[in-house]
Amino acid sequence: MTVSTAIARLNAADPDFARHLDHLLSWESVSDDAVNQRVLDIIKAVRERGDAALVEFTQRFDGVDAKSIDDLILGRERLELALTRITDTQREALEKAANRVRMYHERQKQDSWQYTEADGTVLGQKVTPLDRAGLYVPGGKASYPSSVLMNAIPAKVAGVTEVVMVVPTPRGEVNELVLAAACIAGVDRVFTVGGAQAVAALAYGTESVPQVDKIVGPGNIYVATAKRHVFGQVGIDMIAGPSEILVVCDGQTDPDWIAMDLFSQAEHDEDAQAILVSPDAAFLDRVAASIDKLLPTMERAEIIEKSINGRGALIQVRDMQQAIEVANRIAPEHLELSVAEPQAWLPQIRHAGAIFMGRHTSEALGDYCAGPNHVLPTSGTARFSSPLGVYDFQKRSSIIFxxxxxxxxxxxxxxxxxxxxxxxxxxxxxxxxxxxxxxxx
Structure with a gap:
């Protein structure tokens, strides 16, 4: 296999820099009219025919030989069985990650409060968890047990009574790690359905699938389109775009490290975006060389190549101050401050989903086990959005007496x-x- 990169090189001193950057950052959803209509038809069918429609769509789209909805339900005992089917090392890693995610999110819990004015008037806020949350999890080989932890644990910490998970099992392929993660995270019920039909079932309910108050979790374009359509009937976390990383580096980090950090997001899919910003032109050259050297060693080299060539960039800036300005302009999902004193620059960062501080803090640690949530705003929405958290599963009522x-x-x-x-x-x-x-x- 032959792979090669031609990653874009931009310079902030170029008079056309802003235009080139806007073009680089632009991303359009591929949800065309045909996809939109198919999703609407699926939602309508699920609303009208409930379980029967779920069984039919699962047979058609996932190739699962389900006779009834009972064939698409996994009980708690099946999740516990998955814990015995994974390796001890995998179980230990899941449990350690879950504990760290739980400890971090415990600090996000909000409490009710009241105060009394001089005349006896009482004002306050009552914080209440949602009754039921729905978690969509991609299925098959492209499965993400880490996403189960990141979505289910904050809901449970918030006090959500029931977490319902939907996960497709194409051609009957069950991912034991995903089910084990669901067990550890405290998921209450699992239905092996996916796509727009799963979103519709969670939003409107069927004879077997309970209606939820909010739907969270990643999915393909059909899932994203369905979430957009059911919003208002239920809450949703976000309409996520492709994964992205922005690395700001002073030129002193090992270029191989930086190249691999860029790869860590580029390997998600061809539309993912990996950008490096540095005032050191020679360092950008060294990273470009590392990219070419390391790319052939990657299992997902073809995906990385398309991502890097299509949406990646190495951006030269005047100094670190301008690097921070560019970072705020991009408002990335993941921001690595790979610099000598990251704390000194932190106050100037205004827009980022998650900020990874210092040379040793790779974005990958945040994806799996650092503790903060990896469900983050993409496509510049960090300007006004936040990571998924406990607060997404709580609602606030005003109190007036x-x-x-x-x-x-x-x-x-x-x-x-x-x-x-x-x-x-x-x-x-x-x-x-x-x-x-x-x-x-």
Whole structure:
């Protein structure tokens, strides 16, 4: 197999740099009209025919010989069996990763709060977990037990009563690591269905699949399109784009390390994006040489090659200050600060899904076992979005209790504003509660 790279080289001093960067970063969903219509048809069928539609679609799309919905349900005992079918080393790694993810997310828990004003009025916020969350997990050979941990554990830490997992098993292929991860993470029910039909089942419910309040987890274009359509009926985590990494380096890290860090995201798929920013032109040359040297050694070399050639870049900047400016402009999913003193630059980072500090902190550690969530905003959405967390599985209700005096005092203010909006019933509702001695005030 022959592979070669022609990674783009950009220079921030180029007058056309902004245009070239915008072009590099642009990414369009491949959800065309045909995909969109197929997804709508599938959703409609699941809503109308429930379990029967799930069985039919699973037979057709996944090649599974299911006679009824019972053939597509895995009980807790099957998840526990998976723990015995993986190696001791794999189980130990899953349990260690799960413990670290759980400890990190325990710190994200939000508590209810209240305060009392001088007149006895009580204001506050009640934090309540969702009743039920749905977790979509890709199936078959491209399976990600780490995603099970990252999606299910925050839900359980938040106090979600039931976590329902859907995972396709194409041609009956079951991934024991995924089921073992589900067992460790505390998943309550598993259905071996996938695609848009699984999303529809979670969103609307069927005779067997319970309706959930929120759907999380990655999937292909059919899954992403379905999540977009059911949003509003249920909550969703995000519509994720291709994986991406931005490395900011001062030129002092081993170029082989940096090349492999870029590969770690490029190997996800051809649309993934790997970018290196550095003020050291000679270092960019050394990394380019490392890319060419190491690429033929990679199992997914062809995917990496297409990703690097299609959407990758080596960007030269004036200095580290400009490197940080470019990083904020890109707002990457993963940002590595591979520099001597990363803490010194951290206050200036405004937009990034996850920030990996220092030369020894590879993005891969965050993917699996560091503790923070690996479900991150992509395609520049780190400008306004956050990693998946416990807060995504909690909702907040406002608490308002007015004392007699407090209702009288606030009634004056509400009356003025309501009448200003010509909402007389609002005004009179508030005015009824104004105390007699206050009415002339």
């Amino acid at each position: 007015c004392s007699e005096q407090g209702a009288s005092e606030l009634g004056h203010t509400a009356s003025v504003l309501a009448r200003g909006e010509s909402l007389t019933a609002h005004a009179r509702s508030a005015e009824y509660r104004i105390l007699t001695q206050d009415k002339g005030n």
